[in-house]
Amino acid sequence: GENVEQHPSTLSVQEGDSAVIKCTYSDSASNYFPWYKQELGKGPQLIIDIRSNVGEKKDQRIAVTLNKTAKHFSLHITETQPEDSAVYFCAASLRMDSSYKLIFGSGTRLLVRP
Amino acid sequence: DTGVSQDPRHKITKRGQNVTFRCDPISEHNRLYWYRQTLGQGPEFLTYFQNEAQLEKSRLLSDRFSAERPKGSFSTLEIQRTEQGDSAMYLCASSLRGEPTYEQYFGPGTRLTVT
Numbered sequence: 668g669e670n671v672e673q674h675p676s677t678l679s680v681q682e683g684d685s686a687v688i689k690c691t692y693s694d695s696a697s698n699y700f701p702w703y704k705q706e707l708g709k710g711p712q713l714i715i716d717i718r719s720n721v722g723e724k725k726d727q728r729i730a731v732t733l734n735k736t737a738k739h740f741s742l743h744i745t746e747t748q749p750e751d752s753a754v755y756f757c758a759a760s761l762r763m764d765s766s767y768k769l770i771f772g773s774g775t776r777l778l779v780r781p
Numbered sequence: 782d783t784g785v786s787q788d789p790r791h792k793i794t795k796r797g798q799n800v801t802f803r804c805d806p807i808s809e810h811n812r813l814y815w816y817r818q819t820l821g822q823g824p825e826f827l828t829y830f831q832n833e834a835q836l837e838k839s840r841l842l843s844d845r846f847s848a849e850r851p852k853g854s855f856s857t858l859e860i861q862r863t864e865q866g867d868s869a870m871y872l873c874a875s876s877l878r879g880e881p882t883y884e885q886y887f888g889p890g891t892r893l894t895v896t
Contacts, residue, residue: 710787
């Protein structure tokens, strides 16, 4: 079945540095790739997404890249701030009959040290 | 607040008891999803509704689990005869119908602890 692998599982960076999280998916039919940020005790918050017809998308300090050939996609956070500390999940879409479901990676715990 | 809401936020129950959770999606969203998240893992899909119709169920959804969305608005997820393995965060998400709108927005979750 569809599988999404996410690395690293933990990431510690100094405030102001960049952070990169990488994911690999298995189903070549996946065409939608969202990223979620989850803070302690809260639900996942959609922060950015990318569709298969686009190779890169940027929104202020965050950017996502997609390599469909290699089935890789990545999240890049620049100028990290302490409030970026959270668990980040990547996901890939898997088509159902009338909609789609999301297959999630296992998460990356990001710690931004002040 | 016009986001997805879930109730209760926390539930502690004894093994063998039944529990029911409620999800209120974003008002104009006609698609509703339930996911389960265990500690240290990403959410896993359980089931999906389009309006009041339950169109997809995961193998994770054993016969002790039942979900409804009677009027195509709020949804309930019931677990009968709870087991310790049911302890998890139960997340609800909603989205608009139609391509290419794919975004799923999650609620805060209901954390279930079975003792």
